[in-house]
Amino acid sequence: MKVLVVDDSATMRRIIVNNLQTAGYEDIVQAGNGLEALSNMAGVELILTDWNMPVMDGLSLVKEIRKNPAFGNVPIVMVTTEGAQEEVIEALKQGVNDYIVKPFSKQTLIEKVEKVING
Numbered sequence: 001m002k003v004l005v006v007d008d009s010a011t012m013r014r015i016i017v018n019n020l021q022t023a024g025y026e027d028i029v030q031a032g033n034g035l036e037a038l039s040n041m042a043g044v045e046l047i048l049t050d051w052n053m054p055v056m057d058g059l060s061l062v063k064e065i066r067k068n069p070a071f072g073n074v075p076i077v078m079v080t081t082e083g084a085q086e087e088v089i090e091a092l093k094q095g096v097n098d099y100i101v102k103p104f105s106k107q108t109l110i111e112k113v114e115k116v117i118n119g
Contacts, residue, residue: 001117002027006037006049006061007079012102016048016079019106020113034061041071046117051080051091059094066095075116079104 003025007013013030020028029044031037034056037049047065051058058078065071075097080087083101091099097116100108 001025001045002029002043003046003048004029004031004037004040004044006031006034006047006053006058008032008050008053012050012079016109019109022106023110023113025113034058034064037061038064041065044071044074046113047074047076048079048113049076051078051082051087059091062091062094062096077112077116079109 003020005013005016005028007016017028017030029040031040033053034049037047038061049058049061058080062076062078065074065076076095077098077100078091078096079100079102081102088099098112100112
């Protein structure tokens, strides 16, 4: 399964990638913002994205992905510091499948990933 991790923080990308790898996910690509992510979508089956990023933020990325029939059904998990109820509701309205507030545990990350993959 090809996973796309999108975050402007290289450290946060490394944490997420390491957690995914220890759970058996090996085909992982990374992007530093939404625009970069859009150019790395080929074959992606799961997206983990931050909300606050330069160039294109995570919510704009979600909107772009959901408009594209080729990627419209790819599960998206928002991984962000934005934890207010309004933000969570807005992200879910725009098509995010699940939501993780930073900081998070490896267990939480893997549980949410497996939940969106397995339905």
